Amino acid sequence: MSKAAIVSMHVIRRLPSYYRCLKELQKNSVNKISSSELSEKIGVSESQIRQDLYNYGNFGKQGYGYDVIKLYNALKRILGLDKTYNTIIIGAGNLGQAIANYTDFEEIGFNLKGIFDINPRLFKIKIRDAKIMDINILEDFLATNKIDIAILCIPRDNAQVIADRLTKCGIKAIWNFSPIDLKVPDDVILENVQLSDSLFTLSYRLNEDDLFKRIKKEK
Amino acid sequence: MSKAAIVSMHVIRRLPSYYRCLKELQKNSVNKISSSELSEKIGVSESQIRQDLYNYGNFGKQGYGYDVIKLYNALKRILGLDKTYNTIIIGAGNLGQAIANYTDFEEIGFNLKGIFDINPRLFKIKIRDAKIMDINILEDFLATNKIDIAILCIPRDNAQVIADRLTKCGIKAIWNFSPIDLKVPDDVILENVQLSDSLFTLSYRLNEDDLFKRIKKEK
Numbered sequence A, B: 001m002s003k004a005a006i007v008s009m010h011v012i013r014r015l016p017s018y019y020r021c022l023k024e025l026q027k028n029s030v031n032k033i034s035s036s037e038l039s040e041k042i043g044v045s046e047s048q049i050r051q052d053l054y055n056y057g058n059f060g061k062q063g064y065g066y067d068v069i070k071l072y073n074a075l076k077r078i079l080g081l082d083k084t085y086n087t088i089i090i091g092a093g094n095l096g097q098a099i100a101n102y103t104d105f106e107e108i109g110f111n112l113k114g115i116f117d118i119n120p121r122l123f124k125i126k127i128r129d130a131k132i133m134d135i136n137i138l139e140d141f142l143a144t145n146k147i148d149i150a151i152l153c154i155p156r157d158n159a160q161v162i163a164d165r166l167t168k169c170g171i172k173a174i175w176n177f178s179p180i181d182l183k184v185p186d187d188v189i190l191e192n193v194q195l196s197d198s199l200f201t202l203s204y205r206l207n208e209d210d211l212f213k214r215i216k217k218e219k
Helices: A009-027 A035-042 A046-054 A068-078 A094-100 A103-107 A135-144 A156-168 A195-218 B009-027 B035-042 B046-054 B068-078 B094-100 B103-107 B135-144 B156-168 B195-218
Strands: A085-090 A110-117 A130-134 A149-152 A173-176 A189-192 B085-090 B110-117 B130-134 B149-152 B173-176 B189-192
Touching: A009 A035, A009 A046, A009 A068, A009 B195, A035 A046, A068 B195, A085 A094, A085 A135, A094 A110, A094 B094, A103 A110, A103 B195, A110 A135, A130 A135, A135 A156, A149 A156, A156 A173, A173 B195, A189 B195, A195 B009, A195 B068, A195 B103, A195 B173, A195 B189, B009 B035, B009 B046, B009 B068, B035 B046, B085 B094, B085 B135, B094 B110, B103 B110, B110 B135, B130 B135, B135 B156, B149 B156, B156 B173
Parallel strands: A085 A110, A085 A149, A110 A130, A149 A173, A173 A189, B085 B110, B085 B149, B110 B130, B149 B173, B173 B189
Antiparallel strands: none
């Protein structure tokens, strides 16, 4: 069992979209926004937004709405985006390299400190500032470097073994791209990237019209 | 504006996790499950599950729970996973190649028919059964091949131009990995992959204990 969250995961999973919306508003120099406008922009009901934010304090005033900069800064702090994080990537295949090259993460405070692989041919390559290193020195590296997040970009078969090695070395957060249910200790945070969920949303929507025609006929 | 969904997107976004859970249950030869057990497994309240599913018909019986195989098959059909889809990937960089190599999508009916790039050095390469082709022949290719979903794996700068070319050729669904808000016609379905949302969930959870200590102190 991975670490349990204090607030419901459903609330937590809505926060990034709030943050993205407020960031956009702030970029466009909007100073305040009514709760109905915010609700429309985010696609979540006014009362749900109010309820979600209430977990973290009092935001928004009756009859005024939300102060954009204040709420943006609050969400940034709530999401832990006022800090920086040291990350490593395990697996320097296409996916690992794609993530390593994604400079946006660096810009928002996720600093890549190293990449690990089993393939000796990759060991001399550097992606931006991060070296690709032998997975055999993972334990040594983690003993001397403070790493907050390990990003798992390896095939399913090795994922559990590597996750065990990481958590044994004290890694407390794993961002997992391997399509497998990892088992991690109770104090470790595991975030699985479910790419297929997003793809299924697309296939759902490609069929939604037909689906409701069929449902209507069956009634 | 991309195409509007009939059912709330929040409901739609919960369906893939229902599906994954039922698939697992079915694989483990579980025949029926109570609504409270299902609720616990999925992490969504019993009434929410009931309400969500009610959009698509009557599932589950009072005092019995859910018939696993029946619900699994229904969800498969609802998500459009009883059909197959032809896909193309735009962008044969690391991310494009990673997605192309991800055989799991093929297994569930998403068949990759081609990959497009601007780099002539890649044009002779084949990833599994799909050729990498010159982006200049995109329109010709789409005129003679029925493609359901275009997967956008290109840098932000070119994404809108390519999206315009795709929709002009009649592409009705775009799975977008570029970190940009694309504009598409009203009848096109756009699904943005927000990798950073998942990363922000992780940074949130790394800070949640400290956050609530601070909130408690401020009260």
